[in-house]
Amino acid sequence: MSLPPGLSFASPAPGWARALADFDVRAFGRDAWPFEQWVQELASRRSVYIAIVREGGIAAVPEIVAAGGVGLGPEAEVLTVAVARKERGRGLGGALLDELLARARNGGAEDVFLEVRSRDPIAQKLYSGRGFAAVGLRKGYYSDDDALVMRLSMGEAS
Numbered sequence: 001m002s003l004p005p006g007l008s009f010a011s012p013a014p015g016w017a018r019a020l021a022d023f024d025v026r027a028f029g030r031d032a033w034p035f036e037q038w039v040q041e042l043a044s045r046r047s048v049y050i051a052i053v054r055e056g057g058i059a060a061v062p063e064i065v066a067a068g069g070v071g072l073g074p075e076a077e078v079l080t081v082a083v084a085r086k087e088r089g090r091g092l093g094g095a096l097l098d099e100l101l102a103r104a105r106n107g108g109a110e111d112v113f114l115e116v117r118s119r120d121p122i123a124q125k126l127y128s129g130r131g132f133a134a135v136g137l138r139k140g141y142y143s144d145d146d147a148l149v150m151r152l153s154m155g156e157a158s
């Protein structure tokens with residue numbers, strides 16, 4: 001899917017760690033990754049991060065509208081997907097996930113796994129719409145919820 005006018009995909013540079021950590025707190029609250037984890041993640045060669053940003057700003061780091069990451073390998077893993085609250089429900093989560101899955105496929109993924117809150121039907125709909133199916137449950141994975149483990153077999157992905 002192409003993005004709405006004024007938005008574009010970007011590859012976050014290491015210097016975006018603070019902006020991503022702040023974005024993450026707004027999206028995930030207490031489940032957000034700390035700044036130090038973002039520093040490590042952006043430096044990792046085993047994962048790829050993608051942001052959707054607003055075009056045309058003058059700040060060193062553009063406004064982050066959505067951000068996600070995928071761990072690469074034959075068994076890839078969607079590490080995070082989040083869209084700014086006021087931008088949800090207009091396809092950005094799906095567009096970001098499609099981009100992450102394309103990167104996973106280019107990285108040789110045969111299967112892609114992820115964890116999602118058991119009580120988050122919107123996120124589950126996003127993933128099941130892309131062909132992910134529930135394959136397990138991790139009890140108490142989140143501080144206040146269980147995680148559904150979902151898998152996408154790349155051979156079956158459209």
Ligand SMILES: CC(C)(COP(=O)(O)OP(=O)(O)OC[C@H]1O[C@@H](n2cnc3c(N)ncnc32)[C@H](O)[C@@H]1OP(=O)(O)O)[C@@H](O)C(=O)NCCC(=O)NCCS
Nearest residue numbers: 081082083088089090091092093094115116123125126129
């Ligand atoms: C989950 C999340 C990334 C979805 O982003 P989004 O931009 O709203 O997603 P989209 O607009 O692409 O919609 C994805 C699917 O959810 C559905 N959906 C979106 N908002 C919905 C709503 N309020 N009610 C019901 N369904 C909804 C869409 O219809 C779409 O389904 P489809 O693919 O079958 O058409 C976003 O809600 C978010 O950032 N949540 C907080 C962070 C989070 O929980 N991330 C997931 C961690 S595993």
